Amino acid sequence: MLLAPDQSWYWFYDEGNQRLALALGPELIFMSAFQGKQINPDCRYQQPFTSQHAKFYSDCVDSLAQQLECSDGVRIQTALNMVIARFFSIPMMPKSWYFDTSDTIVYARAGKTVSLQTQVERSQFAVIDSNEQSSLLMLLDQHCALTEHKSLQQFGLIKVMNDRIMPARQNRTMQIAAA
Helix, strand or coil: CCCCCCCCCEEEEECCCCEEEEEEECCEEEEEEEEHHHECHHHHCCEECCHHHHHHHHHHHHHHHHHEECCHHHHHHHHHHHHHHHHHECCCCCCHHHCCCCCCCCCCCCCCEEEEECCCCEEEEEEEEECCCEEEEEECCCEEECCCCCEEECCCEEEEEHHHCEECCCCEECCCCCC
């Protein structure tokens, strides 16, 4: 594995950057894409990186390697943000009205890449969590124009009804937007 989790990893809230962070060692910190208002209040306290987090992280790294052409660093950053979205994001209501209905039935499962079509563009997402009716998705592209005046930024989360989910475009290259 590219960056293997170990028992020294732990989550903490970085007050200066107002983001959830992961200590990967004494001198290495991963700063997430998620601000305080996007995560549950318990994240303000130090928490261990659990075996559940490690399993989901490993599954995401493997899944992304099969579905996207991207560097190891991009894959790790994306997988860690997926872990945060899965375990620490606040609950959301579906916002399916931004997206066209799909002509194809796509079975969403965690880690799978899928597409959504707005009136403006088609964008690629990763499935974070799914049930029979809806799925929580994380944007993989640098941005997605939801309307003419509203957009979602890379690693942004949105919940949609499953009838909006389209197959992912094959052999997509993913890049991280500069912070």
